[in-house]
Amino acid sequence: MNEVEKHFLEEVRRQFRGHKRLGEGAIAQVKDDELFVAIDQESNSVDRDQEFELAPNTTREELMRAWEQGWTLVFSAVGSLKPDDVMRTVYIRQEPHTVLQALNRALAHYAFHVGQIVFLAKHLRASEWKTLSVPRGKSEEFNRMSVEQRRKGQGPVAKGPTREP
Numbered sequence: 001m002n003e004v005e006k007h008f009l010e011e012v013r014r015q016f017r018g019h020k021r022l023g024e025g026a027i028a029q030v031k032d033d034e035l036f037v038a039i040d041q042e043s044n045s046v047d048r049d050q051e052f053e054l055a056p057n058t059t060r061e062e063l064m065r066a067w068e069q070g071w072t073l074v075f076s077a078v079g080s081l082k083p084d085d086v087m088r089t090v091y092i093r094q095e096p097h098t099v100l101q102a103l104n105r106a107l108a109h110y111a112f113h114v115g116q117i118v119f120l121a122k123h124l125r126a127s128e129w130k131t132l133s134v135p136r137g138k139s140e141e142f143n144r145m146s147v148e149q150r151r152k153g154q155g156p157v158a159k160g161p162t163r164e165p
Helices: 002-029 060-079 099-128 139-144 147-151
Strands: 089-092 095-098
Touching: 002 060, 002 099, 060 099, 089 099, 095 099
Parallel strands: none
Antiparallel strands: 089 095
């Protein structure tokens, strides 16, 4: 069974790298003065001990440094896991979860927030938006590509750097 757990952990790392890449691709397209835009007063209403608050004069460099530090922690934590850990119990807000459940929960949570970043960046860029996936009208071309071509970033897919900190 360790092969399944090993594959699962590899897939979790792959998906986190993908979420990081999408977020960075979206953030790169946003102007500095748009980095902290809220579409309305309630869009940033979560206030868990001010975890989402940044100083009004936070720079792009400071934001990206915090982004990298956060991802470094994610990749370090996930990278330390072994296949035998996947069914171990961990606690999130005093509730027991298997590591598998906790990782699935984290992936969904990150996907949700990266989706928000992409949505807002796409909204702000409007017609200037550069796609982060298969461009409109290029699906047939993409589908004709081999998996190897896709991995090399050939063809119509916009692909930025994917690296773990």
